Amino acid sequence: MHENAREKIARFVNAEDAAEIVFVRGTTEAINLVAYSWGLRNLKKGDEVLVSLMEHHSNIVPWEILSKINGFTIKYAKVNPDGTLNYEDFESKFSSKTKIACLSHVSNVSGVINDVKRIAKVAHEHGALMLVDGAQSVPHMSVDVRDLDVDFLAFSGHKMLGPTGIGVLYGKKELLEKMEPFQGGGEMIKEVSFSQGREQCDITWNDPPWKFEAGTPNICGGIALMAAVKYLEKIGMAEVLKHEKLLTEYAVKRMKECSKVTLHGPTDLSSKCGIVPFNVEGLSSHDVALFFDNYGIMIRSGFHCAQPLHQVFKLQSSARASFYIYNTREEIDRFVEVLKEIEQL
């Protein structure tokens, strides 16, 4: 069943081969896997890695750590004041030195959907690879890795009705085959042997994807993620996105009734997913979150692991309302009702 799960997930993102699906703990581990398995051996002083300023820390920190070891340069592409990607700046930063471009498909702060296909095309024209953080896109819309032509795609199970501790790294087969293992142990080897009379250990790696899955796999997690994928497919990813967009439009419309509430992100809602970042005048985002918590409404507060984007927005922190298939218009009405009470604090 674990391997069935791999096949199911491969089809879900339209991978060519189930061997392109590596099970990991989550998006963070997937990006770290690429950084260490590919980056450690392929990035050197003089090379450049291109990252946007809207990234989650998990798509910044692994590259920063690695750059301290290998001495390559990280270039950060600008974000417009409304939270959209500055494509001109991103594209202008590509050069023959660029080895990989790293970009989130959907911002976890603003919900902005990035045209990763466009950036992937430019990356490939410069001979660079394209890594996409799909943590906020794969659960919410149809993602086709072959259509996008991305080299790596990372996503997490717990953001798409699956359990925590399971996630996926999609990687093009030819790349995974050339990459060295991420961690060592069982499962990821074919053979570990000592020839008689020699003190040298000969190790043969397993084939991808197992080459990257050292140790006993999270079998339950993989199977549970397959169940989540089946459930989402039954609804249809187009329907999931449609539902979220309707909720987002409704939430934004209703939140505009609140005079002390400032909404962040683009005004063009067609280019964003079900995420609405906001602040309430005179209150920290944590106050706002605790207030909602008291009413059984869960929102996120703080930097959302994306401090650089908050610096772009010139915010100390933000509150974030987000929607998924289980949310309703009635819940948004209740949310706005409580928000109006918060304004009175």
Added chain:
Amino acid sequence: MSTVEDYVARIEGTCGEEKDIIVIFKYDKKDEAVARILKKAQLKNSLAGMIFEVAFRDVSFRVYSSGKAIFRGIKNKEALRDILAALLL
């Protein structure tokens, strides 16, 4: 003899430039903790009997009936611990 740990499940520093500190009281002790705080601290404002804006020793903070409190402007966790001890014990 009671200790702060009898009431407090977790103390978390928030992420964000505000550097707020959130105190989460133990579920079975939350009502008692909130009651003790309200007894000793000065109530400045309350909303629906669920959210209380209070002050104690020149520190303003909010207490939520859900069993959480948010402090700001506290020097460090030691200073917070002193305040919690004075309020809860």
